[in-house]
Amino acid sequence: MTVERTSIDTLVVGAGQAGIAMSEHLSKLGVPHLVLERDRIAERWRTGRWDSLVANGPAWHDRFPGMEFDDLDPDAFASKDRVADYFEAYAKKFNAPIRTGVEVTKAVRNAGRSGFTIETTKGVIEANRVVVTTGPFQRPVIPPIAPKDEKLTQIHSAEYRNPGQLPEGGVLVVGAGSSGVQIADELQRAGKKVYLSVGAHDRPPRAYRNRDFCWWLGVLGEWDAEVMRPGREHVTIAVSGARGGYTVDFRRLAAQGITLVGLTKSFNDGVVRFEADLADNLARGDENYLALLNAADAYVARNGLDLPEEPEARIALPDPECVTHPLPELDLAGAGVTSIVWATGYAVDYDWLHVNAFDSNGKPKHQRGVSTEPGVYFLGLPWLSRRGSAFIWGVWHDAKHIADHIVTQRKYLSYRDASERQAEDGREIYEAKFLPSTEVH
Numbered sequence: 118m119t120v121e122r123t124s125i126d127t128l129v130v131g132a133g134q135a136g137i138a139m140s141e142h143l144s145k146l147g148v149p150h151l152v153l154e155r156d157r158i159a160e161r162w163r164t165g166r167w168d169s170l171v172a173n174g175p176a177w178h179d180r181f182p183g184m185e186f187d188d189l190d191p192d193a194f195a196s197k198d199r200v201a202d203y204f205e206a207y208a209k210k211f212n213a214p215i216r217t218g219v220e221v222t223k224a225v226r227n228a229g230r231s232g233f234t235i236e237t238t239k240g241v242i243e244a245n246r247v248v249v250t251t252g253p254f255q256r257p258v259i260p261p262i263a264p265k266d267e268k269l270t271q272i273h274s275a276e277y278r279n280p281g282q283l284p285e286g287g288v289l290v291v292g293a294g295s296s297g298v299q300i301a302d303e304l305q306r307a308g309k310k311v312y313l314s315v316g317a318h319d320r321p322p323r324a325y326r327n328r329d330f331c332w333w334l335g336v337l338g339e340w341d342a343e344v345m346r347p348g349r350e351h352v353t354i355a356v357s358g359a360r361g362g363y364t365v366d367f368r369r370l371a372a373q374g375i376t377l378v379g380l381t382k383s384f385n386d387g388v389v390r391f392e393a394d395l396a397d398n399l400a401r402g403d404e405n406y407l408a409l410l411n412a413a414d415a416y417v418a419r420n421g422l423d424l425p426e427e428p429e430a431r432i433a434l435p436d437p438e439c440v441t442h443p444l445p446e447l448d449l450a451g452a453g454v455t456s457i458v459w460a461t462g463y464a465v466d467y468d469w470l471h472v473n474a475f476d477s478n479g480k481p482k483h484q485r486g487v488s489t490e491p492g493v494y495f496l497g498l499p500w501l502s503r504r505g506s507a508f509i510w511g512v513w514h515d516a517k518h519i520a521d522h523i524v525t526q527r528k529y530l531s532y533r534d535a536s537e538r539q540a541e542d543g544r545e546i547y548e549a550k551f552l553p554s555t556e557v558h
């Protein structure tokens with residue numbers, strides 16, 4: 118087999134929303150580049166999530182500035198396939214140079230010369246720069262709590278597709294961020310007995326005073342927050358666009374039939390133990406919810422907005438039995454639980470990237486995506502530059518910053534001093550005079 122060897126100024130790895138945004142900005146600025154994608158465009162939206170998933174933000178918000186979801190009501194929540202179609206159409210719109218079905222297997226900095234050598238499943242590429250857009254959520258993480266046991270089905274939320282995939286019997290869903298909450302709700306509505314393990318979380322109202330929470334986070338400057346408040350690293354956010362969008366209210370989920378339990382602590386002989394933190398976790402989630410209502414009310418008052426008051430948003434349901442008398446443990450077989458869905462998040466995977474851009478924990482070291490290895494960039498990571506960085510609209514703005522940085526670097530590197538300019542001019546005159554005029558590649 119002959120190995121293809123090509124060179125390009127900038128190589129972008131991954132054609133999800135981040136890779137497409139990067140390509141758009143590089144195209145606008147005239148930077149020669151290529152995007153490699155191992156599967157299809159926006160594959161994670163297409164096949165990497167459960168069947169009924171819709172975007173967490175409304176169509177007017179969860180999109181790039183350059184194109185609307187023209188077939189959707191702006192307040193609707195696009196299905197995951199509609200989001201994938203959107204990105205495919207978006208890439209087509211500006212003719213993004215994307216090659217699909219090509220996996221990058223290794224990238225190394227060249228020794229003694231500039232640039233990188235990148236090995237792929239379709240050949241070798243030389244590039245001056247590499248932009249890593251392989252996603253914020255790559256490797257599903259299951260905490261090492263429950264050992265493998267043939268009688269118990271255990272899957273990560275990344276593998277969950279629909280209730281029919283799970284065996285007969287009850288389910289323990291571990292993790293109450295947007296994924297865990299939506300999956301637990303769907304399983305319970307499908308007739309399953311569901312236990313939901315709830316840790317620290319934020320739960321903004323879906324909408325308040327006729328505005329979606331995406332709007333509130335925007336006008337209150339929360340999407341633009343540059344640093345995560347200390348101690349918030351393990352706080353997940355519970356929102357849902359399912360069934361037209363609703364505020365995640367754990368007490369309502371309990372009233373619906375879901376048994377809430379605290380953080381999952383350990384597993385022994387088929388018995389799962391939980392922390393005694395359920396009431397505290399709910400109380401902190403309530404605080405976060407009320408803080409947004411208060412900030413919204415203050416914003417309305419300060420700006421004299423005519424948005425209808427909504428006092429009923431402050432009425433809380435009473436604590437259900439599972440909160441006042443929380444289960445310290447659950448004997449899975451005794452309770453008829455036959456599966457666990459771990460909605461416990463993801464890690465990144467940079468095994469293929471051999472460059473000096475990682476800290477001792479393997480986390481990218483960068484400033485707004487510009488890494489400590491000159492020529493290597495990261496895009497699409499949570500808090501890359503701000504709270505919105507891993508989300509659809511936020512990644513587009515970060516991509517702009519990185520593209521500008523690349524253009525500036527190219528400008529520096531194209532600088533020639535007087536003697537170099539003179540030599541180049543001389544060469545051009547000689548070539549024009551003595552060489553036949555042919556196109557130079």
Ligand SMILES: Cc1cc2nc3c(=O)[nH]c(=O)nc-3n(C[C@H](O)[C@H](O)[C@H](O)COP(=O)(O)OP(=O)(O)OC[C@H]3O[C@@H](n4cnc5c(N)ncnc54)[C@H](O)[C@@H]3O)c2cc1C
Binds near residue numbers: 134135162
């Ligand atoms: C369940 C879930 C729901 C979400 N909902 C929303 C939402 O509603 N709104 C929102 O704004 N955000 C949402 N997000 C967050 C974020 O928008 C998505 O995670 C989004 O997919 C990230 O886009 P990305 O382009 O950064 O990465 P990805 O979509 O993960 O794309 C990365 C691409 O890189 C490719 N790739 C990886 N490694 C290689 C390699 N070595 N060689 C070649 N190609 C490679 C992959 O195949 C993939 O296509 C959600 C996330 C999850 C997990």
